[in-house]
Each structure stands twice: as C-alpha cells, then as structure tokens.
Amino acid sequence: MSTLIEQPRYSCALGATQSVIAIKRAMPILHSGPGCGTKINSIIGQVKGYGGANSMPCTNTSEAEVVFGGEEKLKGVIEGAFKVIDADLFVVLTGCTSDIVGDDIGSVTGVFQAQDEPVVFAETGGFKSNNYVSHDKVVIAIIDQYVDKFANDKTTLKGLVNVFVTPPYQDPYWDGNLEEIKRLLEGIGLTANVLFGSASSGLEEWKTIPRAEFNIVVSAWSGLAVAEHLERKYGTPFFHFPYLPIGGAETTKFLNGVSEFANLEPARTAAFIQKEEKRFYAHFERLAEFLLEFKYGIPRRFYTLLDASYALGIARYLLNELGIIPAKQYIVDNTPEEYQEAIKAQFARISDFRSAEVAFSVDGGAIQEEIRRDDHKNRALILGSSWESKLAQDIGADLLVLSVPITYRLVLTCGYAGYNGGLRLAEDIYDRVLETYR
Missing domain, CATH: 3.40.50.1980 (Nitrogenase molybdenum iron protein domain)
Structure with missing residues (x-):
C-alpha cells in the first residue's frame, strides 16, 4: 500500500548542494538530470551563494548517459568549469541517474586530484538519504579528499x-x-x-x-x-x-x-557570562511589564514543527524564560531512529516541573490536521514554516516562520542562537502578536 507524504520539510540527498554553496568560493558540480538542481533550489529557497541557484555546472544527464554511462560527459563538464569559473574548490555531487547507472565518479575526479586540482566528490543520489545526512557526507568528503592534503603539520593549535x-x-x-x-x-x-x-x-x-x-x-x-x-x-x-x-x-x-x-x-568564562546575562536580563525586565499588561492577549501555549535541534532549543526557551506552555511538539527532520530516544528524554525534562509530548513525523499535512483537532481554548503560537500560514489563520494562532520553506521573509543576518538570538526571538514572537491588534 502506498503512502502519500504531504509537505516534507527537507530535500533528497542532492540537497547537499546547499552545504557547498555556503562555503566561500566553493562551487558544486552536479552530475544529475537537468531539473534536479532547480527543484532543490525551489524547495529550500534563498540559496544564492557564490555559486548557487541556476549558476551551478551540471552534466544534464539524459537517456544517452543512462545507456552508455556519463563519465566522459562529467569529465568534460569539470574541465569546462575549471576554465570559466573562478572557484577555490569544486565538489561533484551525483544525482539518482548516475548512482543507479553506476558511474565511477571517484575515478573521474581522481584524475584531476592527481593533477592537484581542487576537486572532490560525494555520492548524493537522491534516493540514498536526505540532505541532513548528505550534509555530513559532503563535509567528510571535503575533509578526506581535500583538507587531509594539508594535514602534514599535526601540531594542535591551542584554543x-x-x-x-x-x-x-x-x-x-x-x-x-x-x-x-x-x-x-x-x-x-x-x-x-x-x-x-x-x-x-x-x-x-x-x-x-x-x-x-x-x-x-x-x-x-x-x-x-x-x-x-x-x-x-x-x-x-x-x-x-x-x-x-x-x-x-x-x-x-x-x-x-x-x-x-x-x-x-x-574566571574569564564567568566574567563573560556575567556581562552577557546582565545585558540580556536588562532587556527582559523591560519585557516583563508588557507581558503582565497583555497576559490575557498573548499566546499561552505553542506547537513546533521544526527539526530536532530547533525544537528542543525553542521549547526550553519558551517554557523556562517566556512562560509559554508546550503543546505537542512535532519533529520533522526525519530523525534517524538511533537518536530519537535521546531527544525524547530531553523533552521529558525540559524543565524541573514540566515535560512535553513529542512526535517524529515527516507528513506536514497529517501534523496540521492533528493540530486542527486539538483543543484551542487558549491562544496558541505555531513555530513552523510558511506552509502553516493557513493553519494559523484557521485556528486563530500566531505564526513565526523558522523552517523551510520560508517564502514570506528575507533572511540575511537574523539568527536565534545565543543571548542575542533569544532577544530577537522574543521580539519576533510578540511583534506578530501585536500586529493582530492593529
């Protein structure tokens, strides 16, 4: 029996193109079909680095490469990329077609590596995993095939x-x-x-x-x-x-x-923390009066539809420092089973007095229907993607978009980590709440 998954929040393994693009002066070379890179970009969005979006070299594999293999075509694309693209590192990433056919990408890139050209490869056929897993795979490939050449001096650099x-x-x-x-x-x-x-x-x-x-x-x-x-x-x-x-x-x-x-x-760590906490909680003192004044008109509980790292960090912050109670928390990054119990244990002790129910699901549509069926006596906050806009409207909830796809917000320097990120998150949450009172 087939199962339809609606609104997945990650891409196939070839989504590791995003990891290469995020490295300064690095360029992916796709050994894949002509539409793969475009589809990846449309899912994740805002991927316009040094070599992102439609500027990535690609072999555009077709029926001919399926029948006869695509190694020669890949070799030609790599040679062409060296001539016309000013990059410090090229990373060959494979799509489904080349991995199914069995092209020997290592032998192709190995010829260039023997000539000391800055090129590495990783097998990222879409059917093999998702972009979380292939991100690690690409980083390891760069370390083993490029970084290791510079590891002659193994003296540890203190700090x-x-x-x-x-x-x-x-x-x-x-x-x-x-x-x-x-x-x-x-x-x-x-x-x-x-x-x-x-x-x-x-x-x-x-x-x-x-x-x-x-x-x-x-x-x-x-x-x-x-x-x-x-x-x-x-x-x-x-x-x-x-x-x-x-x-x-x-x-x-x-x-x-x-x-x-x-x-x-x-002493140095304590001094830095003291300085940062003093500034952080000074801003929180200003927030306290607002929270007291609007205590009946702000969200009382929250749902997350995020990856595990964000869901845990968000839940701990919202509960322990903003006083918003967790409803059910949904983790949507296709977390491997071997990590799920540890994550559940973290949610079980997100504070000294409360735990949170957590579910691992990749089906955004099913999650949204479950939230719709929940009790909505209190105003809720949803932390998810742009796909939750209609859900938030239907149940009268506030929405802060924290995960892909993110289609209604331009992101440049915004971040939610650390002391500064906590202040920014409080601003963004209550900015959306106050917007409803206009």
Whole structure:
C-alpha cells in the first residue's frame, strides 16, 4: 500500500548542494538530470551563494548517459568549469541517474586530484538519504579528499575548535546563528572555525580542521557523524550540545559546558557570562511589564514543527524564560531512529516541573490536521514554516516562520542562537502578536 507524504520539510540527498554553496568560493558540480538542481533550489529557497541557484555546472544527464554511462560527459563538464569559473574548490555531487547507472565518479575526479586540482566528490543520489545526512557526507568528503592534503603539520593549535551546527540553508537562520556562536566562543577565549558563511574565512579555515584542540557539535544529531569521523581520523575529541542554545539560561549552560570540557580559565568564562546575562536580563525586565499588561492577549501555549535541534532549543526557551506552555511538539527532520530516544528524554525534562509530548513525523499535512483537532481554548503560537500560514489563520494562532520553506521573509543576518538570538526571538514572537491588534 502506498503512502502519500504531504509537505516534507527537507530535500533528497542532492540537497547537499546547499552545504557547498555556503562555503566561500566553493562551487558544486552536479552530475544529475537537468531539473534536479532547480527543484532543490525551489524547495529550500534563498540559496544564492557564490555559486548557487541556476549558476551551478551540471552534466544534464539524459537517456544517452543512462545507456552508455556519463563519465566522459562529467569529465568534460569539470574541465569546462575549471576554465570559466573562478572557484577555490569544486565538489561533484551525483544525482539518482548516475548512482543507479553506476558511474565511477571517484575515478573521474581522481584524475584531476592527481593533477592537484581542487576537486572532490560525494555520492548524493537522491534516493540514498536526505540532505541532513548528505550534509555530513559532503563535509567528510571535503575533509578526506581535500583538507587531509594539508594535514602534514599535526601540531594542535591551542584554543582552536571546529563548530558543526545544522546544515546551511536548511536552517534559514544558519548564518546569523554561526556569527553568534562564534562570538560567544571567542568571548570565553576560544578561536572558532565555523567553516560556513560570512563569519568563516573560507577554505583557509577548513585547512586547519586537523589542528583543532577539539570539536563542538551544536545539534541534536546532524554533525555528529563528522565529529566522530574526525575523532577516528585525527584523534580530536568533541563536545556535544544536543540543541540550539537560545536565551539566557541555555546559552549560559552551553558556555559553561564548553568551558569545563576545554578546561578554560573559569574566571574569564564567568566574567563573560556575567556581562552577557546582565545585558540580556536588562532587556527582559523591560519585557516583563508588557507581558503582565497583555497576559490575557498573548499566546499561552505553542506547537513546533521544526527539526530536532530547533525544537528542543525553542521549547526550553519558551517554557523556562517566556512562560509559554508546550503543546505537542512535532519533529520533522526525519530523525534517524538511533537518536530519537535521546531527544525524547530531553523533552521529558525540559524543565524541573514540566515535560512535553513529542512526535517524529515527516507528513506536514497529517501534523496540521492533528493540530486542527486539538483543543484551542487558549491562544496558541505555531513555530513552523510558511506552509502553516493557513493553519494559523484557521485556528486563530500566531505564526513565526523558522523552517523551510520560508517564502514570506528575507533572511540575511537574523539568527536565534545565543543571548542575542533569544532577544530577537522574543521580539519576533510578540511583534506578530501585536500586529493582530492593529
């Protein structure tokens, strides 16, 4: 019996193009059908980096390549890309057709690698996984086929850390989040390789990955495969914080955890946290009067339709610092089963007094129907995607769009991580609430 999945919130494995585009001066080369890249871009949206959208080279595989193989065509496209595209790294990504046919992509790229050309490959046939899984796969491919060439000097750089968060563009606020996490880590005395986006120095930063003192994973599960690979490959330990730290309490917890793991100077960490908390809670004091005045006209409970990292971070912040009660929480990132119990355990103890019911589902339509059938005596807040606009209207809820697809908002520097992100999230939530009183 076939099952129809409505409104999935992730793409196929080829969506890892977003990960390449987020690296400064890196260019994906697609060995796929002509429509694959366009469809990926339309699902995720706002992917217009150095080589994004319709500017990506592609072999445009057709029936001829299915019958005779596409290795020669790929070779020609790579040679052409070297001639006309000014990039520092090229990453060949495969689509379904080439993976089904069995093209030997490694042998094609291997010829260029032997000539010291900056090209790597990853098999990302859409049927193999989703873009969360293939993000890790592409990062590992770049490390093994490109970064490792620069690992002759294995001297550890004191205080250097590699940071792995959610996949770029799949998280619409990835760039702002990385900027804030880098700022926080530098505040307690570390040097952070964030690897992607405007806060990164690009491939020069990637080349120092093997020399990091340790790695930091800020995610429920995405990025763990990379950290585990680096631990095996270079012996680099890693610190895992299983959700996005948002607001005062969780950001402080994150920084204290990193500081203890790295054996940093406690006085410096404490001084930085004290300074940041003082500023954060000064703004919260101004918020308190508003919350008291509008206590009967603001959301009393919330639903999330987010990936695991965001759902956990959001739930802890909204409950413990804004006082909004969690309704059912929906995780929509197709979380692998081996991570689900740990995530459920986190929701079971999101505060000392409350737990939250959580469901793992990739069917946006089914989730929306379940929320519609819920009791709506109190005003609700929905944290999801643009697809929840009609749902919010139907049940009289407020909506903040935090996940793809995000079609009604332009995102540049906005991020919700850290102290600054917590303030921004409070502003954005209550801005939408007040908008309804016009």
